[in-house]
Amino acid sequence: MAEAQNIEYKQSWHDDYLKWVCGFANAIGGKIYIGKDDDGTIVGVDNVKNLMESIPQKIQNHLGIVCDINTISEGNKTCIEIIVHPYAVPVSLRGRYYYRTGSTKIELTGNNLNDFLLRKAGKTWDDVIEEAATIDDIEDLSIKRFISDAETSGRMPASHDLSNQELLEKLRLYQDGKVKRGALILFGKDPNKFYPNVAVQIGKFGNDDADLQFQEQIEGNITWLLVEVPRMLNNKFLTKKISFEGLQRIEKGEYPVAAIREMLLNAMVHRTYMGAKIQIRVYDNKISIWNEGTLPEGLDEESLKKHHVSKPRNPLIADVCFKAGYIDSWGRGTLKIINSCKEAELPEPEIKEFNGGVLVTLYKDTLSEEQLKKLGLSERQIKAVLYVKENGKITNKEYLELNDVSRITATRDLQDLVEKSVLKSSSIKGAGSYYEI
Structure with a gap:
């Protein structure tokens, strides 16, 4: 399970994560899990009791906001869930403003900060x-x-x-x-x-x-x-x-x-x-x-x-x-x-x-090298398609000579290009057959 736009997984708590809390509060809110790995699996966290007391205090003292703090247990492992609500007023951390955009946290400065403060007003x-x-x-x-x-x-x-x-x-x-x-x-x-x-x-x-x-x-x-x-x-x-x-x-x-x-x-x-x-x-x-x-x-x-x-x-x-x-x-x-x-x-x-x-x-x-890579074609296949664009067609023999592969490999690669609707085989069968765009 990958991180979503408004979810963060952290294996342990660091005070630097107050920036993430600030970023969520200034955007659409979000959740931070302390004691989960990058896949969202609970790995547990030490000193749960102390953290359940210190984290809310730090959030309130440094950011001036209140978050919901919960514990979630799975077997003998426990993680902490911090639910950050969006705030209508701008929230700052030590005079700096952070913002969650997409899956990243940014510090707002200059024009971005001006726009943000205007919007909150x-x-x-x-x-x-x-x-x-x-x-x-x-x-x-x-x-x-x-x-x-x-x-x-x-x-x-x-x-x-x-x-x-x-x-x-x-x-x-x-x-x-x-x-x-x-x-x-x-x-x-x-x-x-x-x-x-x-x-x-x-x-x-x-x-x-x-x-x-x-x-x-x-x-x-x-x-x-x-x-x-x-x-x-x-x-x-x-x-x-x-x-x-x-x-x-x-x-x-x-x-x-x-x-x-x-x-x-x-x-x-x-x-x-x-x-x-x-x-x-x-x-x-x-x-x-x-x-x-x-x-x-x-x-x-x-x-x-x-x-x-x-x-x-x-x-x-x-x-x-x-x-x-x-x-x-x-x-x-x-x-x-x-x-x-x-x-x-x-x-x-x-x-x-x-x-x-x-x-x-x-x-x-649609058949540029850039687009062909997006289709998941191999380097051999891309070379062949570019060859067809320049020469109009390619035969099985030309493919194997172009890429130095066996006839079986050439046939398999070319058939795959047909199945992906990149090339089509000619109506001619046998020795005179070829492939074109």
């Missing part, structure tokens, strides 16, 4: 008033673009008669005569005047990160980036141009429009806006997009592959994107990415936490 980053900004920092063209899209979507009709200030008030982006951060990110003339890295950086690479061929950077508010980033991808980075008008259109042999559009929107809605810029990397065989900001509470990488609750980091920004018809408010963005790739007969996209953010990767080639 019932606010989000995009809901904060920007004291240095005025209504004059809002761009008319961006407002008009939104109104047109919102009326087309039917989610906010009859908005064209509103002034910029009235519209922002209706979108909860203007308060007490002042502009909120979300308004500048969505409609600002120059968001980078107030916040660093409100931009998308696009790089063209060969097969790996060491082979950077050229790059572009696009700055501006969200309504501008949604127009300009797809245009730049089409004009300079993608080998086969695709129409970004019909969002559900599937382009055979290239990346699905819906997937790329959704990847960009997800990155904009969920990113940490005081952090690094969004990065799009276009390789010969894949495209990836990364935004800073960890997954929301209670969600992990597997959760994104099925129906899940929408938990946007920037809810005001997300609400405007919803009203404009850019996104759904049902947490279906990642499902759209996955399903559109499936419809286009592309490999399942990869979505994972990476370097303090979320990385989404689409793969163009």
